[in-house]
Amino acid sequence: MAQYKIPVLPGDGIGPEIITEGKKVIDAAGERFGFDVDWIEYPQGADHYLETGELISEDTLKELSAYDAIYLGSIGDDRIAPGVLEKGILLAARFYLDQYINLRPIKLLEGVWCPLKDKTPADIDFTVVRENTEDFYIGIGGRAKTGTSKDLLEVSRTLYSAKFGLDIETDSEEIAYQIGMISKEGTQRVIDYSFDLAEKSDKHVSSVDKANVLSDIYGFWREEFNTIAAKHPDVKTDFNYVDAITMWFVKNPEWFDIVVTPNMFGDIITDLGAMVQGGLGLAPGGNINPNGTSMFEPIHGSAPKYKGMNKVNPIATIWAGSMLIEQLGEKEAADAIVSAIEKNILEAKVQTYDMGGSNTTTDVGSDIARILLEM
Amino acid sequence: MAQYKIPVLPGDGIGPEIITEGKKVIDAAGERFGFDVDWIEYPQGADHYLETGELISEDTLKELSAYDAIYLGSIGDDRIAPGVLEKGILLAARFYLDQYINLRPIKLLEGVWCPLKDKTPADIDFTVVRENTEDFYIGIGGRAKTGTSKDLLEVSRTLYSAKFGLDIETDSEEIAYQIGMISKEGTQRVIDYSFDLAEKSDKHVSSVDKANVLSDIYGFWREEFNTIAAKHPDVKTDFNYVDAITMWFVKNPEWFDIVVTPNMFGDIITDLGAMVQGGLGLAPGGNINPNGTSMFEPIHGSAPKYKGMNKVNPIATIWAGSMLIEQLGEKEAADAIVSAIEKNILEAKVQTYDMGGSNTTTDVGSDIARILLEM
Ligand SMILES: CC(C)[C@H](C(=O)O)[C@@H](O)C(=O)O
Ligand SMILES: CC(C)[C@H](C(=O)O)[C@@H](O)C(=O)O
Numbered sequence: 001m002a003q004y005k006i007p008v009l010p011g012d013g014i015g016p017e018i019i020t021e022g023k024k025v026i027d028a029a030g031e032r033f034g035f036d037v038d039w040i041e042y043p044q045g046a047d048h049y050l051e052t053g054e055l056i057s058e059d060t061l062k063e064l065s066a067y068d069a070i071y072l073g074s075i076g077d078d079r080i081a082p083g084v085l086e087k088g089i090l091l092a093a094r095f096y097l098d099q100y101i102n103l104r105p106i107k108l109l110e111g112v113w114c115p116l117k118d119k120t121p122a123d124i125d126f127t128v129v130r131e132n133t134e135d136f137y138i139g140i141g142g143r144a145k146t147g148t149s150k151d152l153l154e155v156s157r158t159l160y161s162a163k164f165g166l167d168i169e170t171d172s173e174e175i176a177y178q179i180g181m182i183s184k185e186g187t188q189r190v191i192d193y194s195f196d197l198a199e200k201s202d203k204h205v206s207s208v209d210k211a212n213v214l215s216d217i218y219g220f221w222r223e224e225f226n227t228i229a230a231k232h233p234d235v236k237t238d239f240n241y242v243d244a245i246t247m248w249f250v251k252n253p254e255w256f257d258i259v260v261t262p263n264m265f266g267d268i269i270t271d272l273g274a275m276v277q278g279g280l281g282l283a284p285g286g287n288i289n290p291n292g293t294s295m296f297e298p299i300h301g302s303a304p305k306y307k308g309m310n311k312v313n314p315i316a317t318i319w320a321g322s323m324l325i326e327q328l329g330e331k332e333a334a335d336a337i338v339s340a341i342e343k344n345i346l347e348a349k350v351q352t353y354d355m356g357g358s359n360t361t362t363d364v365g366s367d368i369a370r371i372l373l374e375m
Numbered sequence: 376m377a378q379y380k381i382p383v384l385p386g387d388g389i390g391p392e393i394i395t396e397g398k399k400v401i402d403a404a405g406e407r408f409g410f411d412v413d414w415i416e417y418p419q420g421a422d423h424y425l426e427t428g429e430l431i432s433e434d435t436l437k438e439l440s441a442y443d444a445i446y447l448g449s450i451g452d453d454r455i456a457p458g459v460l461e462k463g464i465l466l467a468a469r470f471y472l473d474q475y476i477n478l479r480p481i482k483l484l485e486g487v488w489c490p491l492k493d494k495t496p497a498d499i500d501f502t503v504v505r506e507n508t509e510d511f512y513i514g515i516g517g518r519a520k521t522g523t524s525k526d527l528l529e530v531s532r533t534l535y536s537a538k539f540g541l542d543i544e545t546d547s548e549e550i551a552y553q554i555g556m557i558s559k560e561g562t563q564r565v566i567d568y569s570f571d572l573a574e575k576s577d578k579h580v581s582s583v584d585k586a587n588v589l590s591d592i593y594g595f596w597r598e599e600f601n602t603i604a605a606k607h608p609d610v611k612t613d614f615n616y617v618d619a620i621t622m623w624f625v626k627n628p629e630w631f632d633i634v635v636t637p638n639m640f641g642d643i644i645t646d647l648g649a650m651v652q653g654g655l656g657l658a659p660g661g662n663i664n665p666n667g668t669s670m671f672e673p674i675h676g677s678a679p680k681y682k683g684m685n686k687v688n689p690i691a692t693i694w695a696g697s698m699l700i701e702q703l704g705e706k707e708a709a710d711a712i713v714s715a716i717e718k719n720i721l722e723a724k725v726q727t728y729d730m731g732g733s734n735t736t737t738d739v740g741s742d743i744a745r746i747l748l749e750m
Contacts, residue, residue, distance in 0.1 A: 076587075083587040083594075091588070115625050117492050136555075141591025174559040176595030180511075184549040210639070212451075212458040213466070216516025219458075220551030243646035246621060250490050250650045264585070268643060271618035275625045 002035040004328055007064055008071045012045045012085065013302025014312050014361075015073025021314035021365025022071060022321040025337060028369035029325065033333040039071075044089050046077030055088030061096045065293050069324045072297035073317070078304050087139060095133050099287035099295055100186065101193050102130035102263075103323070104270045106253070111345040112278035113355070116250060124277055126256035129194040130266025132287055134186045135217075137263045141178035180217055182262065187224045193290070194260035195232045203257035204236035205229070208245055208265050221262060245269060249276055274299055281313030281354045284320035286327070296324040310360040313352040315341055318368055340372040377410035379703055382439055383446045387420045387460065388677025389687050389736075390448025396689035396740025397446060397696040400712060403744035404700060408708040419464050421452030430463030436471045440668050444699045447672035448692070453679050462514060470508050474662035474670055475561065476568050477505035477638075478698070479645045481628070486720040487653035488730070491625060499652055501631035504569040505641025507662055509561045510592075512638045516553035555592055557637065562599045568665070569635035570607045578632035579611035580604070583620055583640050596637060620644060624651055649674055656688030656729045659695035661702070671699040685735040688727040690716055693743055715747040 008023065010016040023039055030036055042064075044056045064070055075090045093099070108114050108124035116124075191207075198205045207225045209218035222239065229237045240248065242265040248255060249272050261269060274283035280300035287295040298316030306312050319341060326334035344350060350367035351357025359367075383398065385391040398414055405411055417439075419431045439445055450465045468474070483489050483499035491499075566582075573580045582600045584593035597614065604612045615623065617640040623630060624647050636644060649658035655675035662670040673691030681687050694716060701709035719725060725742035726732025734742075 082597075083590045086587045087590070115492055116490055136589050139588075139590070141589070143591070143595065175556050176592045177554055177556040178589050178592035179552055179554050181550050181552040210642075212461045213514075213642075214511050214516070214553050214639075215458045215462070215514070216518070217551045217553035220518065222457075243643045246643055246647035247650040247655070250625065250647070251654070264589075265643075267585075267588075268618045268621055268640075272621035272625065272647070275622040279626075280622070 002330075003038065004035060005038045005040060005067060006069060006071055006324070007040045007042055007067050009042045009044050009073065009089075011073040011075045011089075011302060012047075012077045013074055013304045013307045015045065015075070015302055017308075017310060017361045018298065018312065018314045018317040019071065019073040021361055021368075022317040024365045025318045025340070025369050025372065026321045026325060028372045029330070029333040029337055032336065032373055032375070033330060035330060035333070045075060046080055046085060049080065049085065049088075055085065056092055058096075061093065064093070065097055067293055069327050070293060070295040071321065071324055072295050074298065074300065074302040076302040076304070091137060091139075093295060094287050097287075097289055097293045097295065098133060099289045099293070100131065100133045100189055101286075101288035101290070102132040102266060102270075103286040103288055104128040104130060104266075104273065104299060105284065106256075106270070106273035106277050108277045109282070109342050109345055111342070111348065112282060114278055115275060116253075119253060119276075123254040126253070127197065127258050128266060128270050128273060129190060129197065129258060129260045130270060131182070131186065131190040131261065131263045133263070134182045135263035136178060136180035138179070138181055140181070141176065143174065143176045145174050180264070182217055182221060184224065187221055188228065191225055191228045191260055194258050195228055195235055198235045198258045199232065201257070204238070206238050206240055206245075206256055206259045208240050208242050208259060208261035208269065210242050210265070211239075212241065218262065225260070242269070246272055249273060270299060279313075279354055280316065281352065282315050282319070284316050284323055286320065286323045288327070294324075294327050296320040296327070310362055311353060312361055313354050314361050314365050315345075315368075318365065336372055336375060337368075340368045340375065343371045343375075344368050377705075378413065379410060380413045380415060380442060381444060381446055381699070382415045382417055382442050384417045384419050384448065384464075386448040386450045386464075386677060387422075387452045388449055388679045388682045390420070390450070390677055392683075392685060392736045393673065393687065393689045393692040394446065394448040396736055396743075397692040399740045400693045400715070400744050400747065401696045401700060403747045404705070404708040404712055407711065407748055407750070408705060410705060410708070420450060421455055421460060424455065424460065424463075430460065431467055433471075436468065439468070440472055442668055444702050445668060445670040446696065446699055447670050449673065449675065449677040451677040451679070466512060466514075468670060469662050472662075472664055472668045472670065473508060474664045474668070475506065475508045475564055476661075476663035476665070477507040477641060478661040478663055479503040479505060479641075479648065479674060480659065481631075481645070481648035481652050483652045484657070484717050484720055486717070486723065487657060489653055490650060491628075494628060498629040501628070502572065502633050503641060503645050503648060504565060504572065504633060504635045505645060506557070506561065506565040506636065506638045508638070509557045510638035511553060511555035513554070513556055515556075516551065518549065518551045520549050555639070557592055557596060559599065562596055563603065566600055566603045566635055569633050570603055570610055573610045573633045574607065576632070579613070581613050581615055581620075581631055581634045583615050583617050583634060583636035583644065585617050585640070586614075587616065593637065600635075617644070621647055624648060645674060654729055655691065656727065657690050657694070659691050659698055661695065661698045663702070669699075669702050671695040671702070685737055686728060687736055688729050689736050689740045690720075690743075693740065711747055711750060712743075715743045715750065718746045718750075719743050
């Protein structure tokens, strides 16, 4: 019998509740398909930070890098300033473990309420491949005041003026700035990954950028995309400005197969995608390092106001669990988990409030585990 | 009789066709409400650029700055690399004329098909106040190679590593970067404007940012927002991460009254907003300098593939025309134009293809002008 060791970070807010159900379902899949999981719990999150001052240490990350896959609940807590936990734990893990793909299936399951008129599960079934370690996520920026040597605003206006031969004035005294950066290697590997996915499924790849305005960074992205596209003459491609793609996600989701996107735009459009597929309670994601340690999580946050209420939908987390065991090689068990989720939804008997039901988080996890064992 | 001189830039693609209808309706409003417009045509756009090499000169911009309001069609052409015309004409005008507010009403008109289930005109009626001269729109960025003194990637990774005490490696040979910047003055004036709007209508202001990741630039935005909010204890406020707000636009548009947003996120969410209000054919925008020269345009692009076909919907442009004459002080005429648009839509007899009809651009403009004169 196959044995897996899987590190788990339940995290904050509702994290522990949903992860409990995720583990329950994976354990059931193990029982059904003949594998055994040894769960290794990690305490990182708000409480741990408030008690010890530690976010996640390099030692812990090194330890995690020995495994193939990590199961993550959710990170974020109202007691702590925005970004501290998210950057210090979630992004630190994505970066340190070089999880350069953020894979987000946008799939409307049969029986799920879709906020869009006239769209069915046949229309909403695509995958977003989000770059996950670069772009505006690198965390570089600062503030500057007029008169200091760092007066970037003055510099920028001067450069901008020079570019268009225009005299544009400013007299602000203080500015804040942020730098985004993408590397050739980092851009190529995520675009390569998206074309590989397309090759497997005979589909097309849509690229997202804003090359008409953020031309330096996304002009580069577009060039790399074109170079790789030229090596795949059989794959159809198109370009979408990030503003426009939010419209097409709503109006014509059936156009999309594989969408490849820089990190920040990927963050934005996958939340929209989650809503289009029925809501955050149903949207899983994988932070993938194809040659290293991947990490699977629901794409929703820690929902502090629901903490401890046993109320939220565990399906996103359970679905992320399916992606996790697929990554470990348990394809049949992974598919069975998705089928069990679909059956639970279609039966519409045991559901959380967001799907119109009145059952608990625990009820739904148990029901999906039951279905899996009876399948 | 009031006399106005209004400069017009029809621009590229379908621009001339829709602007013709926009002028027709404003002229009709003038006939009905007693004012007269002298239209001053400007040739800027793709053809002019290809013929003369000129985008828009400082002389022209200076000339334009003598007027209160400009009427703009659309800018953009497939023969020219992405960004050249958009930055060289549209953004140059926004920046040079210091149109620091981009005002975008998101309003579902009675009788318009909405892509969202269960939402009515009562649910979709809010205003996005987009900052319009700063942020990632300043056009500063570049490329760097390993080994040169400009190796920003190395720097960034070192800084990022230092921040979290982690050792993150990179070995890419080439990077591209982009810098965004917001100033204290630039941030305050747009937030002030949004609170002024809220005070007038006893409503609430929602701020958009991504302070949990782009903490330097949007942490600053959030601080300024908080400072201004403290001066308006009667106005309710909330914060929305840009990823999350795309979900709420779809799920709960009725939550929003005034949404204030940095430039780039504003670009993205207003396209989504346009779709939610029935599509780009219906979404107007104003680039406002409250003490200078404003510029009104449909928020859609130049749609090159429809050029010369007399096919696209002129309503966004006509609605932008209503915003324009309101800015000039013709409030009654401005309201009448919107009423005429609503009547045209409700009658559902003369409509373009995007609204299920088979009439031309010209037909719709003429119909709205007729309704206005008969009202
Ligand atoms: C919590 C936050 C840092 C994160 C992100 O921006 O990537 C989240 O929104 C996501 O999409 O996984
Ligand atoms: C054409 C483009 C430069 C412009 C922008 O990004 O601002 C457009 O998308 C808009 O929203 O007005």
